[in-house]
Amino acid sequence: MKKVSLLILTLIFLVSSIFVSCSKNKNQQKTKSNESQQVQLRIWIMPNSSKPAEDLNEILKPFLEENPNIKVKVEVLDWGAAWTKITTAATSGDAPDLVQLGTTWTSLITGMNALLPLDDLAKEVGGESAFVKGLWTYAKPVFSKHVTSLPWIVDVRPLYYRKDVFEKVGIKLDDIKDWEGFKKALEKIKKANLVIDGQKVAPIGYPGKNDWNVVHNLAPWIWMAGGDIISEYGDSVLLDSPQTLKGVMYYISFVKDGLMPKDYLEKNTAQLSVEFDQGRIATWFEPTSKYIYLNKPPEQGGASNTIGAKNYGVALPPAGPAGRILFLGGSNLAIFKSTKHPEEAKKLLKFLTTDIDAQIGYFQKCGLLPAYKAAFNDPYFTDDPIRRVFKEMTEYGKAYPSVPYWAEIETSVLTVSFGDIFEYIKLTPNDKINKKDIAKILKDAANRIRNIIAKDLKEHPEHKAIIDSLKAAQQNKVEAKANTTKK
């Protein structure tokens, strides 16, 4: 029995020595940081460019020269693993100082009370009006009293078209300003049955269910038809409205009318992007990063030598019956509450989100647009015809409602239901694609979303109160505007 007690005592000794060494290390770290006054900030970013850490470090150079006491350690997370890592960091408190958040994530992470309020910084940099229209909803989510992140980079998806195809068929950019004209133009291309450089050219291409952009691709067509997924404040569902169905039907009519090879529906964005480069697609929607890729030589990982790159133009997507409303995504930068250096972190955040050179420089690296409006007044954007289109795109952007249950709606319901729609049109002969079947899928999805919203509002009566007050404020604004116009 003596041996047993000895063994147990040894184990307890081991455990306590681990604690002692842990707290010793902590104290040592504190002393060291006090001694040197050096601050090391950690920032988590996604692979926004081909050399993510290297590219951001280059952007940071002027900041580091100006702030010699600050060092920045850039850590790159894969998009697939980022969600788990960020939520774990938010839960455990073992987090970096700054973090890149996909726009639709800000609300949920804010709801976890893990982010530092940035109201003072937001005010200092000019608030909502300083950033691209629509992005502020992500910076200050619907149910948050505080600004918890600042917009950093913007994802908009212009229309890339083949200039040579348009020329051959006789299509001008004015012809594709609206849905009707766009459809007619695609039909013209189809009729022309073009084969250029040995490649048969399809009028349009977009991916189906095996892609990560299904919801972002379809949403603008729903909005432009006057429909929506959920209302602005996220309290009611519009996915089963007739306008939404109209938008979906218009989008899938490209397949139904034979304007797009059905096989494209089994591909993803990356695969179809290559189809455009190889000269097999005449019109194609993709984020602005495509522009950087098309202008990069192949030895640097670009596609400047391809048919697509040699003949491409960029235009605004066609406007629907409800106007031109485009997808607005991207990423914000936030500071975790657990940071030990809030002031330095804010300095860095301010630099990355509002320094014009940093914003333009990062666009040149990753191809995602600056979120800071002033950057678009730079000759870099005003003097170039393609970049002028990008600038114009930001004026038509629409954000998803920034509510904490959006991620669930997008992943668990919309990805699945839109995936079902694409699988249905892929497997059904074109003449048998039925509006009623599509409506049923949308109806089922809408009911699922209703359950999600009802559950949230039941569990959080304060959310309902906030929505009511926001609606009242909006109503007052409308009335005040109407009164001013009358006067």
Place this chain on the structure above:
Amino acid sequence: MTGKGLVYLSGILLVLVAVVAIYIIAVNSFKKTKKYKMAYYFLLPTIMGMLIIHLLPILQAIWMSFLDVEKDTLTNYLTAPFVGFKNYYEVLFNKNSIIRNGLMYAIRNTFWYAVLVTAGQIIFGMIVALLVNREFKGRSIARTLLLFPWVVPTYVVGFLWGFMWLKNEGIINVILVDILHLLPSKPDWLNGPLTLWAIIIPTIWRFWPLSMLMLLAGLQNISKDVYESADIDGANAWQKFWHITVPLLKPVWAVLILFGMIYNVYSFNIVIMMFGNGGGFPGKYGDLLMTNIFRNAFIGMHFGIGAAASVILMIVMVILVIIWYKIFGESLTT
């Protein structure tokens, strides 16, 4: 390390100390074990490892399945509100629950996927094991090369096969239709009912070398004398295979069936990568239990419900293991 982290670490370490203490006391108290006391002490590091890697997460998942752990309560983690069997009700009986979106399809697909992949990898592994068990030149190089699929990471398998299954440009349809003319037209592997085969075949391709390796080891353990006696009795090749090889390899079949079923029910990487690199949807013919639970429970941050679904699956698997033991237990000991 943060304060919360230290609290968790201390909790884990104290549990381990308690378990080790109980273990040591138990080893010392039982008369029978005294004879092999030293052996039990040698087993201690393994038991500690198993506890850390398996038992603690399982206990945590079971506890979590009784808690309301979701986006609002995630920061409380294991101290989130206790909700009893509510999460189990959500999974089993509430048709409107978010976890139920496509769950029945996922169960159907997972059943067929696990059965067919397990059978496929064993049958294919057996055929190749019989071939490489014969004497021929370059046998050891062939055996090494045949292990190639086993070293390819599963997410790479999913990603690459996603390209190979493409209807027009995919190499599989090109071989089947354009070169061999085995089919009248190119099938659509990534949409519709064939999707299940599009995930079954790459999984068999990835895992059959393990089956081959284990069956080959089993084959080499069978004494040549047994086959020679059968030759003397006039048995043909088929009779030798059926009456000697198959029964004597039963312990290997047993292990392969067990590993195959467990591994394939929990399969995730190949499917998630093949359909949109984690962001797409495998469709109602390709969605498996793990991808379904991941999407519905974990992305939506319903960790409590996700834990309940996982515990239910674990119970089903335990029942399967008990059935497996009833069937194969005897052959393992003999």
